[in-house]
Amino acid sequence: MQLKELLTEDRAVSPVIGVILMVAITVILAAVIGTFVLGLGDQVSESAPQASFSFDFNTSNTSATITHEGGETLENSNIGVSGDDGTPNGANNFAGSTITAGDSSVYGSVSPGETIRVIWTNPAGGATNTIARATAPQS
Template identity: 40%
Template sequence: MQLRRLVRSEDAVSPVIGVILMVAITVILAAVIASFVLGLGGDTEAVPTATFDFEKIELSGQPDELRVTHETGTGIVNTDLYFGSPDGVQDEDGSPGPVNRLSWYEAAEDNGASEGDSVAGGDSVLIEPPNASPELEDKTIDVIWQSDGNSATLDTFRGEDA
């Protein structure tokens, strides 16, 4: 009779197996999600470190110019380095006309820069605000690095009244 009772009394086995299976599935699912998330984070390009010097040049009867010099830090490809301003920027000759983003390459190509050159310590370019608003006092201009979908503001020029 006890043998029949043992065979019929299987109530405790089913919940224990269910709990073990749920824990195993949760652990495996967590491992898959963690490897996916950590695998995506490993492919991002490191943001370069660089400092820039801003020299405001006031010209009589002409728009102010801003000399931006790469002081120290990582060399950066000139097509990955941009100047951005909501007021617009252009190179020293007024081209390509006021745009919200101007690459270092676009600003330096009139001075012999080649696309893909590295911008390193001591390199500089001249940029200016749009002719319609020629003073830099109330302007903010960011130096932005952008590469392969990643971007960061490396430095910012702020005029006295900005």
């Protein structure tokens, strides 16, 4: 008779499931709160903009014309242009506070075989991303 009572006894099932659910909820809440406290949530939303640039190299006067072909509108203050040596060489010459499709800039002092980069600087954290690059033709 005692064996039959043992098999039908199910009082402990509900408290065990309740404890498991409470632990799961606590872990999920801790992960979400920790993500925002450590600032990881801000970094996820701040990715490099998607924009297309074309480069027209003029070998006679060693310059390059950089044209925004399409994509997102960019803030001029967040964009820089640099060559292989990493120095901006006058940063960029885009007019206005924003750079939209059709805007262009001239970058001077381009050596044959030099790679020119359009660099976006994250305004929130200062991290940089190269959003376009091209290499000048050899002489």
